[in-house]
Amino acid sequence: MDEDSAVYSFEALVDGNKIVAELQDKMEAQHNYESAISQGHQAYLLEEDSYSRDVFCCNVGNLQPGSKVELTLRYVQELSLEADGALRYVLPAILNPRYHLFGQLVDSCLDMKTPVVPLEDLSYTLSMVATIRSQRGIQRVHSNCPLSAVEFLADDKTSAQVSLAEGHKFDRDVELLIYYSEVHSPRVSVEMGMPEKKPDSLMGDPSVMVSFYPDIPEDEASVTCGEFVFLMDCSGSMQCPMNNQDRSQSRIEAAKETLILLLKSLPIGCYFNIYQFGSSYKEFFPKSVKYTQQTMEEAVERIKLMGEDLGGTEILAPLQSIYRKPSIPGHPLQLFVFTDGEVAETFTVIKEVQSNSKKHRCFSFGIGEGASTSLIKSIARVSGGTSEFITGKDRMQFKVLRSLKHSLQPAVEDISLSWNLPPGVSANMLSPEPTVIFRGQRLILYARLTGMMKEAEATGEIFLKYMLQGKRFEDKLTFSLQSKSDADFTIHRLAAKSFIQTKDLGLNETPAMDKEDILKISIESGVISSFTAFIAINKELKQPVQGPLAYRQIPRPSKFHRGVIRPCQSFTVVRGTELMQLIDLQKANGSWDLNKDLTKVLGVSLEDLLAAHPAQHVDSSAWATVLAVVWLHTHGKDQKMEWELLERKAVAWIHIQAGKSPIPGPFPSLPGEQLTDVQLWPWQRVTTRVLTIISP
Known part of the structure; x- marks a missing residue:
């Protein structure tokens, strides 16, 4: 599973009987499992792998012949935000082995060997139905796997359902890219605590989830040190x-x-x-x-x-x-x-x-x-x-x-977080306070609200302050303190996971003081950690399971077609080749030389480029660099993110060369293009020559 998954529930349905697991200290849970198995009882143990927090091992013991078992795992997770605004959900299918030092004794479920078969020989398939909800409306859903058409369950598109195509072999990670309206809007959500829990506890008090999207201005003058x-x-x-x-x-x-x-x-x-x-x-x-x-x-x-x-x-x-x-x-x-x-x-x-x-x-x-x-x-x-x-x-x-x-962004400094809450109410942070902020980055924080709120319509404020290049910035969010109920207590579980993540470094690396805090929060919230495990024992089974154990191996699909590893030389990608050739020719200072290698990329003969060269005003490297920059804008639009920094270096170099020219005058933008960075170029005749030579 993903590292950010907060697993909070595990249960088994055995021949119609539901057995709900209890979260216990891991050592205690392992002892109880072994004891139950040795007595012939049915037992189930779910724990994190000792060496990797994103891998779980489930032990299923002592099943009656012909028994049908259904295991249910529940978890909540923050979805990562992609550059294009999509939220990315992944259901992992591929579990790579983990390398170990020679002779090292490792107690890890990752070392269990399972047979590998070609995809067409798999005897099982995966079915998955995803129900998606958003207050701000769902635009579309993409996937790396064949999907059914998106079915909107509400007229305002706040709810939708999508499913995997029938017969999916689960031979790759299932990825969903979900596009929402106004995904970058900041937001504060307050969730009611569990009524049966006492106040002044994580699950008894309201929890707050804050999503910031700091509007950090873009600075074209990136840092040049580092x-x-x-x-x-x-x-x-x-x-x-x-x-x-x-x-x-x-x-x-x-x-x-x-x-x-x-x-x-x-x-x-x-x-x-x-x-x-x-x-x-x-x-x-x-x-x-x-x-x-x-x-x-x-x-x-x-x-x-x-x-x-x-x-x-x-x-x-x-x-x-x-x-x-x-x-x-x-x-x-x-x-x-x-x-x-x-x-x-x-x-x-x-x-x-x-x-x-x-x-x-x-x-x-x-x-x-x-x-x-x-x-x-x-x-x-x-x-x-x-x-x-x-x-x-x-x-x-x-x-x-x-x-x-x-x-390369200038450092954001002096970051602070503060709250303005009604008298008697305070916020206790469960997430570490931010120490760095990047432009375009989402910032999610969790806190627990303590104290009594006297007014039903009370509001609170949270302030994010920071310094950037000597200027102070402040983001403020105002929110209602009225908490909403959620049967799954999603925000509480995520808050517990955030707290555990900052302290949990596994069984061997976590300090003793942090171990106590992790155990306390893990047991109280029901969110698994390195120090806890889910244990379920079927106490209704009157007779112990007897007789010899039958071992069944479940194969997994090969990561390669028909189980054959093809040589790397056969993997060729045409897309991006010309761009990489052009990049390979750029010099460290951002310029290009005018030579035959460059003309191959531009698709123009060296003779034609030299004939169009405004030699009396522009040296050959400056002319070549202008041509390369225009080629990027006209032929590499779809991959602009990949060459933006290269172009920035080239334009800076062009500006330096332009400053050496005695001929003043602006360089107008190319028709249909946004070459604003090149507008300071002082040789107007270059514009028409560039367009004539390498216009698409």
């Missing part, structure tokens, strides 16, 4: 394709393309380094180097030679090496981690990142289906970065460049 370190997974599993569709690019090839794009997008004046890791690790440079044409070219050549040849997935050692390096004054560390997430010792890695969170931010990327959401999301969350998952037909470059833009 130490950018890229940590790339080169383990054997990176040879796998991005998805199980024909002609899918391999994970390592997609990652290499993305890494080159990142390098080209870095600002002049920064520092960078690249690490490869698997069973061992390699670093491109002994320490981070200044970003120049020479260091960039050297790094690009080494990236092109990278392969998935470093064995297992040991990320801890290279992380420690990065953190041991001395900081570069004036250049804060920004760490980019790329992995398919098949990593053991997840909690140890998270703790290492967290202990170094004061001196860096981590931006993490899960590559391909089955990446550990526990690892990818947690290392970003504890360091104030962001996380992305690249699956299906996603373009890795788009999501990674979005994170790079975040890292």
Whole structure:
């Protein structure tokens, strides 16, 4: 399941008899399960895996011959927000194995072996019906799997239903992209506590969920300082394709393309380094180097030679090496981690990142289906970065460049949260207060309201204040303190999950003091943690189950068509090739040289470009850079997010060259294009020549 899932209910229906599980201390629950099984009783145990918070193990013991068992798991979850405004829900199907050190004894359900069969030989299918509700109206629903037509259940489109096509084999993660109206609207929701619970307790008091969308102004003048370190997974599993569709690019090839794009997008004046890791690790440079044409070219050549040849997935050692390096004054560390997430010792890695969170931010990327959401999301969350998952037909470059833009934003400082509530009412935060905010980012916070409200129509206010480049900003939300009832207590469960996530680092890494708090909140809210487990025992069964046990293996589908792993060389992607060729030719300062390699991308002969060259006013590199920028706008519109930073560097370089020209005058926008950044170019005749040569 997803790392953010708050599992709060587990029950079994055995031959018509419902058995509801109880959440207990994990050690106690395991003892009770073993005791019940040894006595021949029916028992059910659900617990988090010891090494990864996004994997659950369910033990089903002592079934009568021919019994029919139905297991029900209930959970609530925050849905991630995509760049285009979609909310993304994923029902995971792919569970990648986790790599372990040689000779390491591991008590993990991830090490259980199950047979793998071709897709057509599977004896079971998945059915799923999704009911979607939104106060603001549902626009549309997309999926990576065949769906029925969306059926709106209300005239105002606030409720809809959609289902998977019949016969789905569950051979890939099921993804739903849900588009709402006004998804970026800030909101405060107050939920009533459980009537049977005492006040002054998490489940007895009202809970508040606050969604902020800070309106941070876009600053074209991104920061040019920073130490950018890229940590790339080169383990054997990176040879796998991005998805199980024909002609899918391999994970390592997609990652290499993305890494080159990142390098080209870095600002002049920064520092960078690249690490490869698997069973061992390699670093491109002994320490981070200044970003120049020479260091960039050297790094690009080494990236092109990278392969998935470093064995297992040991990320801890290279992380420690990065953190041991001395900081570069004036250049804060920004760490980019790329992995398919098949990593053991997840909690140890998270703790290492967290202990170094004061001196860096981590931006993490899960590559391909089955990446550990526990690892990818947690290392970003504890360091104030962001996380992305690249699956299906996603373009890795788009999501990674979005994170790079975040890292180049001027720092938001002095963030504070305050409440204005009626006398006698106070808010106790259950989420950690924000330490970093990015432009376009959603910020969700939880709190518990304590005290008595004297007026039924009372209102409250919450203020989010922060500094940006010397200016103070403030977001305010006014909300009604009238709490609404919810039979599932969704906000209370999510608030408990948020609290648990910030403290729970697994059985071995969590401090004793935090363990007590986690146990208390977990048991009270019913939300599972590393220290609790659900246990259900059928006490109605009068006679113990007897006789020899029959073992049944349930196969899982191969991640590849017909169970055959195709060689990586067969994975080719035509889309984006010309763009990548153009990017490969850009120099570190943002310019292009006028040569035959550039003319191949532009589709124009060198002779024609030279004939149109306004030689008396413009040098050849400036002319080539103008042509390249216009090509991006006319031929690469659909991938603008991928080249925005490249274009910004090019335009800045053009402005510098324009300042050297004795000829004044504006450069008008191209017809039908929004080249506002190029309007300061002082050579008007370039406009018509560019349009004549490379207009689409």
